[in-house]
Amino acid sequence: MRNGFKNFRSLKILPQFLILYLSLIFSVSSQSVDKEETLIVGPIQGPINTEFQEFGPTMTPDAKTLYFYSKRSNRGYTEIFKSDRKKDGTWDFPEEVNNLNSPFDDQSPFISRDGKTLLLSSNRDGSVEVVLPDGKVGISRDLYVSNWNGKEWSTPTALPSVINTEEIEENPHLLGDTLLFTRYPFGKPNLAKVYYTQFKNNEWTKPKLLPNPINDNYATIAAAFNDDGKILFFASNRPGGYGGFDLYMAKIEGDNFTDVENLGAPINSSEDEAYIVFQQVKKTFLFCRRVEGKSFDIFTASLPKQENIVQKKLEETKKISLDSVYFERASSVLKPESSVPLDAIVDYLHENAEKKMKIIGHTDLTGTFEDNMVLSKERADSVKQYLVSKGIDSNRLVTEGKGPTQPVVQGTDEVSSKKNRRTEFVLLNP
Known part of the structure; x- marks a missing residue:
């Protein structure tokens, strides 16, 4: 385990855009965030991170249960795990979510803000087959949906073929009637782009690419809205960052994306960072960082707890x-x-x-x-x-x-x- 308080860092100098965003969600002035508050960044607390990759964190609306995926079991596939928050704020030992997992790769869990819908990516039986250049048949990863009945998640079912293709679909994020996801050709993650589709007239529209400056000539992955849909977070390996993949944010103004800004240190580092989401109740960002050039771990970023x-x-x-x-x-x-x-x-x-x-x-x-x-x-x-x-x-x-x-x-x-x-x-x- 590489978890521990000794790895936590804080920094008072934040990008101006992030300062303004934090000042809004924490109900403090931008000046107080800049000069008095510190952003605390470090590995998530508890037995979550291992020598294997932990990625795609999402929480239930009450912030009491964490879901993510990892290859930590002995089955040889990535699986979805869940962990409950303990009274001291740390996370309990994760358990496999049997209703969601299959004997194949199951990844990228995302829970809607009402807690009733879970989306994931999987190459389980029923996923789209693709003929590879060498003539062999591969199985793409497609998007699936599961519903919460008050006690457990239903067996995931595939989204329609207008969304699921021979390419890889992953990193779903749903807000209202708009679904974001990452897509790239089989075996070519360097060509990844973010798409969106909308649920209209009881069906999903044909997915479209998010426009520039979100998608550009480099890989763009794992886009996510903030809670009111006015800010977009995403990861990209475009030039000018701190490392390989960095985390960015952009304002949403109508159909346009403006003020794209690197989230900066201490969130971004010389390693890869990807997949950032904001949890409203705990006022905490969850994101993933590649540690020591090996695998991704789950990190958190938050301001010191304030009195409610x-x-x-x-x-x-x-x-x-x-x-x-x-x-x-x-x-x-x-x-x-x-x-x-x-x-x-x-x-x-x-x-x-x-x-x-x-x-x-x-x-x-x-x-x-x-x-x-x-x-x-x-x-x-x-x-x-x-x-x-x-x-x-x-x-x-x-x-x-x-x-x-x-x-x-x-x-x-x-x-x-x-x-x-x-x-x-x-x-x-x-």
């Missing part, structure tokens, strides 16, 4: 009122800055899967009573939809609109109105 004010308040009083959830004027459309406080609620609900919650909308004292009652309910429903979009089961959430009936203060000036325009979250089964 929302969780503390809910545990103490069973409710919390937030006036930092902002909407467009006289509308139920959430403003982008509302994502920070709402994501704290998301984190709490993911970490406390047994909890149910009521969302109550309140308005100020301006406008008509009837309009405010309707608006408050619509705003509560809008908040609910945001939480659902982050993987929270809608059956755990109920909404109510109180309109102007329970003001915090009397008054129609802007200071008073801001206090009265609030969203309340109440635990229903504390």
Whole structure:
């Protein structure tokens, strides 16, 4: 094992783009991330990494179970493993996931953010055959899907032939109706590119290449969206990096990708780095690094743990009122800055899967009573939809609109109105 705290590193100088991203997800200013916070990078804690290759990490939405693939068993094939997080934050000894594995190579697990779908790559029986230049027949690796029934994963089934071809398909990543994956000709990973397909009218569209500057004249692999689909992470061996493959990020603006930036040290090194994903609940990046020029291990990158004010308040009083959830004027459309406080609620609900919650909308004292009652309910429903979009089961959430009936203060000036325009979250089964 090469795991250990002695291998952890931290660095205060981060790429500007990464600073801005971290400042958003951690609800701190970019200046505080740059000058006061350190990014802690090191091998994942627990008996996960071995002398064999560990790759393709993914977590359940509650961050309590880790999935990855490795060739650590005695069967001679790569298999998918899972590990549970222990109370001290380290990971338990991994176990093979029998429902997902076959007597062939099973790789690249990815769990959707609602925890109900798992995608993987495999060359099991039923995968597309390919005739090799020497006349022999090979089996390509294709993409498969498995569903969670509340107790276990179903037997994986192949995605349709519009996606699975004679080429290698791997590294799936699903957000909403968009599926990203890596594809390259059999035996030629140096020609790897990232493709995307969308689920429309109950079928998958023909995959297309992600445009330049994501795909270029070099290999591009393992692309992944951030949680709201506004940033793309990917790995590439293009010139100008720290080592062979480096990790990059880019902004997504409509159909365009802008501000491509190398994630820099301490995430990238003189070795190969690939496959980075962000886990919302634990505010942790998972990525893979080739260690000592041999095999890949799983690493983590995170900021020091900060106090969760929302969780503390809910545990103490069973409710919390937030006036930092902002909407467009006289509308139920959430403003982008509302994502920070709402994501704290998301984190709490993911970490406390047994909890149910009521969302109550309140308005100020301006406008008509009837309009405010309707608006408050619509705003509560809008908040609910945001939480659902982050993987929270809608059956755990109920909404109510109180309109102007329970003001915090009397008054129609802007200071008073801001206090009265609030969203309340109440635990229903504390």
